[in-house]
Amino acid sequence: MVIVLGAILFALxxxxxxxxxxxxxxxxxxxxGMKVRRYFIGFGPTVxxxxxxxxxxxxxxIPLGGFCDIAGMTALDEVxxxxxxxxxxxxxxxxRTVVLSAGSAAHFILGFLVLYIMGVTMGLPDIEAAQKQPDATVSSISACVxxxxxxxxxxxxxKQVLCQPGDLAPAKAGGMLPGDRIDSINGKPTKTWEEAVKLIQVSSGPTQFVVQRGGQPVNLTIDVPAIARLQTDGSVKTFGMIGAARSNAVPAPLTYGxxxxxxxxxHHTGVMFDQxxxxxxxxxxxxxxxxxxIFGGERDPNTPVSVVxxxxxxxxxxxxxxWEIFVYLLATLNFFIGVFNLLPLLPLDGGHIxxxxxxxxxxxxxxxxxxxxxxPVDYTKLSSVTMVLVFLGAAVTLLTVTADIVNPIHLP
Structure with missing residues (x-):
């Protein structure tokens, strides 16, 4: 119930x-001095x-948008x-440019205010420090998997892994140590921890690892077993595990007066624009x-998501x-919508600009x-291009909404 209420709150x-x-x-x-005929929130029948x-x-x-009807926005508009x-x-x-860009400006101002409030209350995530952390470096070795x-x-x-006699300890048995940086697995380079995990999960049996230890490459052979694990959606999947972990420590948030x-x-607004x-x-x-x-593949957390x-x-x-994730996600969404809406494509505001x-x-x-x-430009000559872009936009929206229903991205 709390999740549902939180989702409704986010939608609001x-x-x-x-x-x-x-x-x-x-x-x-x-x-x-332009004439504004109507200002409505939502679509469909009027409440x-x-x-x-x-x-x-x-x-x-239907609270999925809104519109501001300005007389004569295009030459096709009858006045x-x-x-x-x-x-x-x-x-x-x-x-006209100020009016057309004011919608995105509102998103940027709102995003900035959210970041400011976060900075003086709960703190802002230190993204730059997080990006500098060595992603493929092992911080601990498990006694067993x-x-x-x-x-x-x-x-x-x-709470605690209670190892039993006969339990496997692949990384430990293979000679991997805390502080080792995984450079490659079976000849495939691993620049990030996520890449290393994906390669380990699809590995089976004796697997060749190259790690950096004390500035020198070390070759290891680790026997990767298949381990069954409960997933967030309630299913059980089996994949390779070795019992090596990276520190999940997150850099301390940046707090301000x-x-x-x-x-x-x-500064963080600049980081958001770059991202x-x-x-x-x-x-x-x-x-x-x-x-x-949508068809059963693992959902990459970096894939686009819809409002759903x-x-x-x-x-x-x-x-x-x-709550810091909730609020930060709202700020991120505002910056994305603001920038996206300025793309020079009709029917976006950027196209009109x-x-x-x-x-x-x-x-x-x-x-x-x-x-x-x-x-004034005859918009009828641009109607075919506009319809193609509207169709592509609708298709992407339908695709992401479907994926978010059948295979949503969850918090770790």
């Missing part, structure tokens, strides 16, 4: 973000609405004679892994009392040649 947090996104468009449009001034405000049943002078496309390029096929066995092993917290939040751009670049290459996860998946992780964080500046550059070139300014 996303709804607030969407509401602020659309509010950014609305407030800047009104400030410049309620009211009119204040010239704008209708309301809530719809009344009364609205014509205040149509958005008539305003200067810079004003034992199967755990029930929750009771899992709980017992979390009310004043230096501003600088800390600014977001990296995830966007990797996004297309992660899609095949999402497809495989993010809410599941948020719910699990609440269930465990890990690109069209706006195309008109501006085109008119400057026409003026230089002694010609009058051209009219």
């Amino acid at each position: 947090g996303i709804c607030v973000s969407v509401a602020l996104h659309e509010a950014g468009h609305m407030l800047t449009a009104k400030a410049f 309620f609405s009211f009119k204040r001034g010239e704008t209708e405000y309301g809530l719809k049943w 009344t004679p009364e609205e014509s002078k205040r149509a958005m496309w008539r305003f200067p390029t810079w004003k 034992r199967p755990a096929t029930t929750q009771a066995e899992v709980d017992q092993q979390k 009310p004043i230096d917290g501003i600088g800390g939040a600014i 977001t751009f990296q995830r966007l670049i990797e996004f297309p290459s992660r899609i095949p892994a999402v497809w495989n996860a 998946g993010a809410s599941i992780i948020g719910g699990e964080a609440v269930d465990r009392g890990l 690109a069209v706006t500046w195309y008109e501006r550059v085109r008119d400057l070139l026409r003026k230089a040649r002694g010609k009058v300014a051209g009219g």
Whole structure:
């Protein structure tokens, strides 16, 4: 029940973000004198609405988005004679750009405020320190490896592993020591701990390891057994284990005072932007892994998630009392949505900004040649490209939602 309530709370947090996104468009449009017809949260049938001034405000049943209806946002938008002078496309390029980018700006401001509040209360994760830790270095060697096929066995092993006579101790028997850095397994290099674990899990029998010890390479042969383990989804899987572990110690969070917290939040905002751009670049290459996860493959925690998946992780964080993860995930999502929405692709805001500046550059070139300014871009000529992008976006959304339902990402 706590997980469900946490997931609902996270979904509400996303709804607030969407509401602020659309509010950014609305407030800047009104400030410049553009006519805002409607401001609604959600889609589908209307729950309620009211009119204040010239704008209708309301809530719809499906809280998965929202919209701000500005008169004359494109040349295709029909406007009344009364609205014509205040149509958005008539305003200067810079004003239209401010209005179109205000939604993403709202996400960035909200993300910054969340990071600032975290910094002066619960602390911000030290991402840079975590990235510097040696991922493939062994910190401890287990006295034995034992199967755990029930929750009771899992709980017992979390407290203490009670080795029995005859239990296997592969890493210990093979000569591996704490401090060894695993360089390769069966000739395959392991740059990270995650890569080493994946190779060990698919290994069986005598396996060749090369480790760095005291600055020198050491060759080891470890007999990798198959061990049955209970998974988070309740199933039992068998995979290779050797009884070597990496320290799970997390760098201490960075805490700030009310004043230096501003600088800390600014620095961490830069880190968030860097991480977001990296995830966007990797996004297309992660899609095949999402497809495989739907049909029984192991879900890579680095694959994209939908609102459903993010809410599941948020719910699990609440269930465990890990509010810092819950709040940080909300901040991360705001930065991602903000950057993604600025991509120069229709129907995203970034696509409308690109069209706006195309008109501006085109008119400057026409003026230089002694010609009058051209009219607004005919969006019907872009409709085919827009529909392709809408279809691809819908397909990716359906794919990630399906994966998050049948094979969701869970907190470790």
